[in-house]
Amino acid sequence: MPAKPCRPMLWILSALSALWAVGCESPAPRDPHALAFQTPPRWSSNGHFAEAAATGWLAAFNDEHLTGLVSSGLADNFDLKSAAARVDAAREQAVIAGSGRWPQLSLTPVYQRAKSNVGGESSESGAFTALFNLSWELDVWGRIKAGQQAAETEAEATGDDYRAAQLSLAARIAQAYFEFTEAQLQATVAAQSVKDRGTIVDLVRGRFNRGLTRGLDLRLVLTDLANAQAQLAQARNDAQLIGKRLQTLLGRYPGNGQEGATEFDATFHLPQPPETLSAGLPAELLERRPDVIAAFKRLRAADSRLESAEKALLPRVTLTGAGGSSSAALTEIIDPRAAAWNLAAGLAQPLFTGDRLQGEIRFNQAKVQEAFNQYQSVALNAFREVEQALAAEAWLRTQEQALREAVEQTEASRKLAVYSYRQGLIEILTLLDSYRSTLNAQSAHLAVQRQLLNNRINLYLALGGGV
Template identity: 70%
Template structure:
């Protein structure tokens, strides 16, 4: 009797200690701005900003074809559909995690028959019910369900991030394809111009006005231009096939893309004009606007809830069980209320020794919180970097575009002057060929930087977490 009393006191002491250690409250709330990082009051390159970021940033490019392609991609892309399925799976996982809070009721009808040594047959029917219910007194199951719900929200934010990333990817590939078409046209025009130069040099060679070396140099330059034209055509078809793949369609040629996407040819191959400068808001606003940052924060909250649930596993569990039903030799017997029997039991389960499993699980969840917090810091810091980088590149790319635009104008003028000077015998063939190469390089570089400027704006929208 004394031994039983000592055991009871030990059991009560451990239960009370666990209760005082864990408590029955919820995890403390977190602030998304608790990064242990000094956040500036405004972006470092905010001086050039004007309008606020739009939730429909595609409209700022004023390109109906671009808008249409992105809409088709968001509807048909297989990777995005897979991300949407993960959202549904996470929501159902949250429902599963919370189902333990409700009573679990089972029904098991059956029949048992047999034959003894005297060949006498016997049998009976049964209709049994069983009820199991763990009363979530301390909120352990609730915390586990809340953790799964936070994870589901995080997966939903992952989907929004994937949706925004896909829209930006389609837009950037579309613009790269547009540039490739223009680069191919510039290269083809350059081949045509080099052919004119070859005929000019050949005519002068036949008249004895120039050397054979000049003709060889002109022919070499023409061959190089033809090779460059073929390279631009290959780049154009590769980008076009990548674009169709992002749209969830079989890689096909440009004509088929026009027919499948828009039923008509695209209106123009020119690159759209860069949108006006925009306002990026405050750095702190990014923490509650950008989907991947929100997802990382939600996973940190989920880790907090799992730690709370693990700590509450040290507390006693209160369970209710009930069973009942009826048994009879005939079906009519089991529906007779007088044949029914039942019993009800309430129990208390207090963990005493689990081989350090529960304590190790608490330490595991604490480590998971540390990992989730550091991951949140990393994601947020990377988001700040992307915004600052895009903002800083904006003004520099605009200055570069203006300089290259002037370079195109100057090289075109110098090319015309070089042709005239060569006809008059005032310059060598190398000077003439160099003027053509300079014109081609300036035109190609200008197209490239215009596309980079547009890509940087798309990257800024993506970094700011704007809608699509």
């Protein structure tokens, strides 16, 4: 009969089997679509739900100056370069995290010189020593691998952060470009208003000199002219502020006047955004937006860190070695007969750590919950941005059409008011109101045109498509 294994050996085998089973467990896979809130099958503010979401939004504006500025900014912006450096640093951090899976070998060459004095006679001696040390933790349970996986996933998330930064920078450059264009157009409108007010001043002064109007009318038109000149100065100041902000986004020194601005002020024209835009399906957003993807990967990285912390409770299997040789002559130090070495294998099982390991497990469990809720928040905010931009576009288009009609009406009323004042049919205040109404309508129309363009860019950015 074969000998029965002793009971202690059965206990040891059972314990090792249990440890192996526990050590090989991996965290449950995550589903990016497993959200804590319900998402609709289609966008509530968009009818083009059956089509794929739009990509390559920059070309849709058909503006060569804008395309050139975005390309320049993506190459020269310092914040984006910092984001690229963070990606490199995260990748190297993953290399560092995985280095513990490999043997660690070090060599220490030493030369020692000694002098002794015995019986009145002194002697000196020297020796060359070459020592090496080897240490290797066998990652039996995958603790180090889990930490490496966490670092690699974090590096991937940092790469997604970089893509998000690229999209954000391109959007900010485009929006600043349209803001600068609007500011220049606002300054043009204000300058024309000053010119028109000057014409009114000449008209009223002539009538005053002929005794056809009161001095109060002349004071009123002079006051109105001064206000128009102040508005022109404000418009030009707004333009230079936006121009300097745009130059900074491009990684250039914000020069004075028009220096450095010739590349983006060649033409002052606000284009109309494309008429239709497909936003795709809401479920697709979770796999398109870089910030959402990065948040999900950080959740997975937190899972891996928790796995590594839990496996720290298991025994660690290590191999250690040391050796070297010593000789008075440097040429003899490489003689194998002079070498001595030792190799040892060990098993280290944590027994009492002052609750440190359990604290690290609880800490990482809390970090997993933090990452989970952060992912939910980022995803929910992404849905809000898309729905908000889709709804805003419809209202902004309605507002733009109404203001376009208002501009046409105020221009017609202004011409009629000038004629009526010349005929003495209306007071000066009515004439001045007509000019102010024209200026306000033109200014508001330009502002809503720019808001419509900015909202379209916000929508492209919210959808997460490429530049």
